[in-house]
Amino acid sequence: MPTLNDLKSGETAMIKEILDLDAATQAIRMGIAAGETITCIAKVPAGPTVVQHGGMELALGRDLCQKIEVVRQ
Numbered sequence: 001m002p003t004l005n006d007l008k009s010g011e012t013a014m015i016k017e018i019l020d021l022d023a024a025t026q027a028i029r030m031g032i033a034a035g036e037t038i039t040c041i042a043k044v045p046a047g048p049t050v051v052q053h054g055g056m057e058l059a060l061g062r063d064l065c066q067k068i069e070v071v072r073q
Helices: 021-029 061-067
Strands: 012-018 039-045 049-054 055-059 069-070
Touching: 012 021, 021 061, 061 069
Parallel strands: none
Antiparallel strands: 012 039, 012 069, 039 049, 049 055
């Protein structure tokens, strides 16, 4: 199953599942949960993935992104 780390800039996906309780807690604090749709805005080399969700841009670390499974749309 692809994760947020696998998305390329410009791709949109729906969050299928967050694989870890700590990761789910972090994501929920940023308003990200299963069933939400996000768009990958940019991938910073050796850095975070920038996503757009609900009119906000969020920079998510690689470790967190690896624990969020998505379905490409």
